[in-house]
Each structure stands twice: as structure tokens, then as C-alpha cells.
Amino acid sequence: MAVHFLFPAGGVGSRFGSDQPKQLTEIAGRAVMAWTLNACFETDRKGRAFIGLSAEDAAGQAIAAGYDELEVFTAGGERFETVLNGLNHMLESVHPFDWVLVHDIARPCVQAIDIQRLIDTVLVTQMGGILCQPITDTVKQASSLQGIPKTIDRSTLCAAQTPQCFRVQELRDALRKALDDGVNVTDEASAIEHISQPMNLVVGSSDNIKLTHPEDAALVEFYLTQQGRI
Numbered sequence: 001m002a003v004h005f006l007f008p009a010g011g012v013g014s015r016f017g018s019d020q021p022k023q024l025t026e027i028a029g030r031a032v033m034a035w036t037l038n039a040c041f042e043t044d045r046k047g048r049a050f051i052g053l054s055a056e057d058a059a060g061q062a063i064a065a066g067y068d069e070l071e072v073f074t075a076g077g078e079r080f081e082t083v084l085n086g087l088n089h090m091l092e093s094v095h096p097f098d099w100v101l102v103h104d105i106a107r108p109c110v111q112a113i114d115i116q117r118l119i120d121t122v123l124v125t126q127m128g129g130i131l132c133q134p135i136t137d138t139v140k141q142a143s144s145l146q147g148i149p150k151t152i153d154r155s156t157l158c159a160a161q162t163p164q165c166f167r168v169q170e171l172r173d174a175l176r177k178a179l180d181d182g183v184n185v186t187d188e189a190s191a192i193e194h195i196s197q198p199m200n201l202v203v204g205s206s207d208n209i210k211l212t213h214p215e216d217a218a219l220v221e222f223y224l225t226q227q228g229r230i
């Protein structure tokens, strides 16, 4: 079965706060979305690649047009809607049992070696999986900023990254069910958890950060430099 990429790229970056979608931010002369796509296309994926963009995002559309292998679909108002649009679009022409790697366009420091390890794990086990990172801080349960918070055993916790890889139809159906059931879906794994399916947790790299706040741009540049990509 093929392994495809789906890039949700319809966000506006409200927490980043610039006057354009954050994935258009230039780092060392190249847009964040281009750094992300270049890293992903270094992998041995043997599948197609789809990107969800807003119709108003002319600059994003222009960058996407520079990649022959990218197929564009229309993004939704929320991340899960973009992913759902993409999966529905894919199911018109790919095999439902194919695998899809969903990767935030806003994670430009992802390394091909980590994506490849996720792909290999999924294909060997024939079970979906996600890249993740063990939590290093002591974690408090804090429903308010007062009172005595509970400390949570961090050995049971990890931070979810992307890519997250599942079968195309299973993920589409799981996302739909999660939405029908009113479950808050911030990543693909949330939907798969809701249908009680197991998945692989593949430890990735701590530099696979998401460009979220303005200060993350300097970190992205630092990590890309450290990786020898700048």
C-alpha cells in the first residue's frame, strides 16, 4: 500500500500574529512551508502529496505550484476540517487502505530520518502511529492558577508531534465519528483513540517544533542551522 502525505496548511497563525499566514514567514530566504515540504520529500514514501490551502492564500498557492508532485485541495476553517477535506478528496482517487502521513506545514524542522522511522514502523507493524517526544518538565494538573495542583506522573506522558500516519479511510471515518460524538480533535491520534484503536508511539526529535508564537521563528532558524540545512 502506498504512503501519501497530507499537509494541513490552511491556518492563519493567529498566535504568531503576523499579517500573513505564518507558514509564509521567510527563514534564511525560504518560506517555512518550503522548508517543511523539502524535508518531507527527502523520504522514500512512494505515494502522492496533498496540501490544503485557503483559496485566498495566493502566496501559498504560488509556492505549492513550484512543486510538481503537490496536489492542492481547499482548506477548512479549523485544522480538523482541513484534514477531513483532504481525506475526502484523497478517497476519490487513492486506495482506502493506503497510508497517509498528516504533517503540519508549520513544523519545518522535521527530519526525514524521523519520518522514515515512522513509515518503517507503521509498515512493519501494519498499525498507525505518530511521532512524539517524552515530556521533560514536571507536569501539574492546573484547572486554575490557585490552590494545590496535582503532579502527574510524567513517565506516562508524551507530547504529540506530526507526522501522524494512519490508513486513509480509517482516519476519515474516525474523524467523522469523533466530530459526530462531539470529541475535541486537535490531532489525528485523538480520533483514532476515540475508536479505541492502538497505535505506535515513535519517539522523534525535540527540534520538530511547531511555529506557533513569534519567538519560535528564531528557534526554527537555530535548529535548521544545527541540522546543516542552512
Ligand SMILES: Nc1ccn([C@@H]2O[C@H](COP(=O)(O)OP(=O)(O)OP(=O)(O)O)[C@@H](O)[C@H]2O)c(=O)n1
Binding pocket: 007, 008, 009, 010, 011, 012, 013, 014, 015, 016, 022, 023, 052, 075, 076, 077, 078, 079, 080, 082, 083, 103, 104, 105, 106, 107, 210, 211, 212
Ligand atoms: N483551518 C486550519 C487551521 C490550521 N491548519 C494547519 O494546521 C497546522 C497546525 O495548526 P496551528 O499551529 O494551530 O496553526 P494556525 O491555525 O495557523 O495557528 P493559530 O492556531 O495560532 O491560529 C498548521 O500547519 C496550520 O496551517 C489548517 O490546515 N487549517
Ligand SMILES: C[C@](O)(CO)[C@H](O)COP(=O)(O)O
Binding pocket: 104, 159, 160, 161, 162, 186, 187, 188, 210
Ligand atoms: C497536531 C499538533 O501539532 C500535534 O501537536 C497539534 O495538536 C496542533 O494543535 P494546536 O492546538 O494548534 O497546537
